[in-house]
Amino acid sequence: MPVTNNNNASQAKKGPNVQKGPGTKSTKAPSKKKDEDEAVDMGDGLDEWSPGKLLKPADQLELTEAELKEEITRVLTANNPHAPQNIVRYSFKDRSYKAISVVDQLAIHFVLEGSLLHQDSDEARRWRVKEGLAEENKTSETGEESDEDHAETVATPVEDGGEVEEAGEDDRPDSTVSKTDKEELKLKNQFNFSERASQTLNNPFRERRCQTEPPPRSNFSSTANQWEIYDAYLEELQRQEKNKEKQKAPQLKKDGEKMKRKVMLMETQSDDISRVGKASKIFERMVNQNTFDDIAQDFKYFEDASDEFRDQEGTLLPLWKFQYDKAKRLSVTALCWNNKYQDLFAVGMGSYDFTKQGHGMLIFYSMKNSAFPEYIYPTTSGILCLDIHEQHSYLVAVGFYDGCVAVYNLKVEGVEPVYKSTAKTGKHTDPVWQVRWQSDDMDNNHNFYSVSSDGRVVSWTLVKNELIFTDIIRLSVNGAMSEGSDGAQLPSIACGTSFDFHKQIDYLFLVGTEEGKIHKCSKTYSSQVLETYDAHTMAVDAVKWNHFHPKVFLSCSSDWTVKIWDHTINSPMFTVDLSAGVGDVAWSPYSSTVFAAVTTAGIVHVFDLSINKYEAICQQPVVAKKKTKLTQIDFNPIYPVIIVGDDRGHVTSLKLSPNLRKKPKSKKGQDLPKGPEVEVAKMEKLLSLLREPEKIPV
Amino acid sequence: MVGDDVEETLKRIEAHKGVIGTIVVNSEGIPIRTTLDNSTTVLYAGHLRNLTALAKSTVRDIDPQNDLTFLRIRSKKHEIMLAPENNFLLIVIQNPCE
Numbered sequence: 196m197p198v199t200n201n202n203n204a205s206q207a208k209k210g211p212n213v214q215k216g217p218g219t220k221s222t223k224a225p226s227k228k229k230d231e232d233e234a235v236d237m238g239d240g241l242d243e244w245s246p247g248k249l250l251k252p253a254d255q256l257e258l259t260e261a262e263l264k265e266e267i268t269r270v271l272t273a274n275n276p277h278a279p280q281n282i283v284r285y286s287f288k289d290r291s292y293k294a295i296s297v298v299d300q301l302a303i304h305f306v307l308e309g310s311l312l313h314q315d316s317d318e319a320r321r322w323r324v325k326e327g328l329a330e331e332n333k334t335s336e337t338g339e340e341s342d343e344d345h346a347e348t349v350a351t352p353v354e355d356g357g358e359v360e361e362a363g364e365d366d367r368p369d370s371t372v373s374k375t376d377k378e379e380l381k382l383k384n385q386f387n388f389s390e391r392a393s394q395t396l397n398n399p400f401r402e403r404r405c406q407t408e409p410p411p412r413s414n415f416s417s418t419a420n421q422w423e424i425y426d427a428y429l430e431e432l433q434r435q436e437k438n439k440e441k442q443k444a445p446q447l448k449k450d451g452e453k454m455k456r457k458v459m460l461m462e463t464q465s466d467d468i469s470r471v472g473k474a475s476k477i478f479e480r481m482v483n484q485n486t487f488d489d490i491a492q493d494f495k496y497f498e499d500a501s502d503e504f505r506d507q508e509g510t511l512l513p514l515w516k517f518q519y520d521k522a523k524r525l526s527v528t529a530l531c532w533n534n535k536y537q538d539l540f541a542v543g544m545g546s547y548d549f550t551k552q553g554h555g556m557l558i559f560y561s562m563k564n565s566a567f568p569e570y571i572y573p574t575t576s577g578i579l580c581l582d583i584h585e586q587h588s589y590l591v592a593v594g595f596y597d598g599c600v601a602v603y604n605l606k607v608e609g610v611e612p613v614y615k616s617t618a619k620t621g622k623h624t625d626p627v628w629q630v631r632w633q634s635d636d637m638d639n640n641h642n643f644y645s646v647s648s649d650g651r652v653v654s655w656t657l658v659k660n661e662l663i664f665t666d667i668i669r670l671s672v673n674g675a676m677s678e679g680s681d682g683a684q685l686p687s688i689a690c691g692t693s694f695d696f697h698k699q700i701d702y703l704f705l706v707g708t709e710e711g712k713i714h715k716c717s718k719t720y721s722s723q724v725l726e727t728y729d730a731h732t733m734a735v736d737a738v739k740w741n742h743f744h745p746k747v748f749l750s751c752s753s754d755w756t757v758k759i760w761d762h763t764i765n766s767p768m769f770t771v772d773l774s775a776g777v778g779d780v781a782w783s784p785y786s787s788t789v790f791a792a793v794t795t796a797g798i799v800h801v802f803d804l805s806i807n808k809y810e811a812i813c814q815q816p817v818v819a820k821k822k823t824k825l826t827q828i829d830f831n832p833i834y835p836v837i838i839v840g841d842d843r844g845h846v847t848s849l850k851l852s853p854n855l856r857k858k859p860k861s862k863k864g865q866d867l868p869k870g871p872e873v874e875v876a877k878m879e880k881l882l883s884l885l886r887e888p889e890k891i892p893v
Numbered sequence: 894m895v896g897d898d899v900e901e902t903l904k905r906i907e908a909h910k911g912v913i914g915t916i917v918v919n920s921e922g923i924p925i926r927t928t929l930d931n932s933t934t935v936l937y938a939g940h941l942r943n944l945t946a947l948a949k950s951t952v953r954d955i956d957p958q959n960d961l962t963f964l965r966i967r968s969k970k971h972e973i974m975l976a977p978e979n980n981f982l983l984i985v986i987q988n989p990c991e
Contacts, residue, residue, distance in 0.1 A: 334903060412919050412970075420950060420953070420954050422953030423954075423956040425957030467923070468903070468926060468961070469977065470980075471899065471917055471976070471979070471983045472898070472902075474963075474978040474983045475902045475903050475983060477963065478902075478983060479905060479909075480962075481965070481985075482906055482909050482911075482974075482985060482987055483909070485911065485987055485990075486909065486911055486987075486990055488990075566909065567902075567905055769960070861973050886950060
């Protein structure tokens with residue numbers, strides 16, 4: 196609007212320069228479009244929209260530079276440009292047209308009919324009169340109402356305690372009353388009442404935002420458990436102790452560094468499979484346990500109920516079978532249970548056959564893992580005997596076919612024995628048939644005895660790194676000195692074939708010979724034997740003292756017999772014929788009258804002399820193939836289990852049924868007496884029965 | 894008698910009757926030795942690691958001086974045996990013959 200007006204104005208005013216006149220309203224008179232534009236531009240304070248750019252409307256007048264630069268003077272006057280400049284009126288007095296001198300310069304730009312009345316005008320007064328009447332009525336009414344309302348308002352709070360609606364209603368008449376009383380009447384034109392509103396120009400909103408790079412974040416979570424707290428305390432404690440040590444001993448710094456290096460090496464064994472070594476060992480046992488679960492259950496809990504119906508007889512329940520691949524062609528030549536770890540036993544492998552001599556093996560099995568041995572020691576020569584030390588169950592003495600003896604230490608890594616006898620150190624010239632550990636000598640050195648076909652009984656002492664030997668006795672056919680052995684009358688038989696030491700009397704021991712004689716010897720007498728028993732017609736394979744009774748011992752031989760002796764009497768107390776060569780015999784650790792024997796027929800015989808003197812209470816073949824010969828037997832110290840070795844390299848474990856383990860019955864009212872005494876008494880009773888008829892010479 | 898023996902023992906276990914598979918997981922949770930296929934291995938290793946940690950936490954929470962030695966899970970089809978040792982985890986899955 197302003198632009199177009201000015202266009203007209205500028206066009207109109209190009210000619211005349213000055214215009215004066217009173218009463219004209221001022222108009223806006225900018226000089227140039229540029230200024231105007233600039234003014235418009237200046238109005239915009241924001242840079243983004245029009246940074247110095249001119250906005251030209253489409254219908255803008257185009258002028259040349261010269262014209263633009265032309266100066267046009269403008270004068271501000273109070274004249275109304277639209278007012279007529281010469282108004283002529285007919286004057287009747289002068290009877291002519293005359294120009295009016297004064298022209299009305301009033302220009303009305305805007306008219307708005309208002310609704311306000313001047314309070315002193317007639318109309319206002321009239322209106323006021325009208326209103327006044329109404330007011331009086333109203334006021335009287337409202338007055339009354341107000342009184343009532345007041346009463347009501349006073350009442351309502353008491354009654355309702357503030358219901359909004361009622362209070363509102365009350366308020367309205369109150370407010371009108373107050374309004375009418377306090378304020379002056381607003382005189383309103385009741386017909387032309389209009390309302391106008393206008394809205395300001397709203398500037399457009401713009402948003403500006405800035406974002407910084409977020410700080411690096413990471414998630415951390417942890418738990419606070421009983422054990423985490425405990426571990427933290429332990430670490431702290433260790434740290435404190437280390438600090439104390441460092442303070443106390445600066446000299447030991449070097450050692451400390453070495454230790455640290457070792458520790459470092461240990462720690463950097465990452466991804467090394469040997470870190471799961473212990474667990475994998477136990478796992479093998481667990482896997483075996485699962486596979487042989489029924490056997491394990493039998494071993495632990497099965498008691499043959501049918502024993503009650505079987506009179507006195509018992510049975511042997513086969514449990515695990517132990518065999519090692521690499522020892523298949525060897526026979527079991529020695530068996531020994533470990534006293535300390537009663538599930539562990541040692542097996543010596545070799546060969547009894549003179550022609551088939553080769554290497555041997557010392558193998559340790561655990562009942563917990565029947566699939567694979569715990570320890571394996573291959574040897575150059577076949578093993579014929581072994582013994583595990585009673586107190587130090589990691590020491591194993593072994594006798595070889597080539598006459599050597601050796602001591603293995605299970606705690607030491609490696610397959611070599613810790614001690615071995617050589618030709619210089621007095622090894623036997625013939626196979627060593629039996630070794631036995633003895634109690635430590637006076638210097639606390641371990642020592643053991645060995646007996647061999649070369650007729651010597653030798654004592655070996657472990658002194659530091661050496662094996663020192665002492666000949667105890669030299670056996671001879673007549674008693675003391677033995678001539679060179681024949682060796683191979685029958686392949687597996689030789690002179691000095693077995694011995695056993697008395698359980699209580701330390702110096703007393705028995706030696707069985709190839710000729711079938713048993714010599715009772717003493718450690719202290721090296722040239723004389725105490726007694727000789729004509730025991731068997733063939734070589735004595737085993738002699739065993741009774742665990743309980745101090746006088747009784749067993750002997751067995753390939754002449755098919757087992758004989759029980761009282762060492763004070765020259766002839767046997769019992770003789771049992773087993774119809775096959777007896778490989779080995781063993782007393783049971785739980786009863787003085789029970790013993791077991793194995794034969795080359797593959798049968799295990801169990802005898803209980805207190806029940807049946809002449810017959811076995813159990814005769815059971817335990818190997819599958821009939822040609823297998825059983826060579827060794829041993830009772831487990833605590834479990835009712837026996838292990839039997841055969842000439843195929845297998846070891847079979849068997850569980851003794853209840854009938855085989857009978858303990859003496861307790862008398863009514865009496866507590867069960869302690870084992871050894873009872874056992875001794877039992878045996879004594881038996882012997883006394885026998886002694887009477889025995890005294891009669893046959 | 895150390896490194897080789899462990900290797901041999903593990904081989905024997907793997908060859909044992911009824912054993913379906915063995916997995917050895919290192920301290921970072923990566924299976925370093927397995928006889929099963931990759932997806933199964935990862936599945937077992939992931940789940941059983943969590944279970945072992947939970948079992949260990951339980952045992953130690955009750956008594957901080959105690960520690961978990963073995964965990965055996967018997968299910969209808971298999972028996973899963975776990976042993977956490979030296980931050981490694983040894984897993985054996987066997988089908989116990991019954």
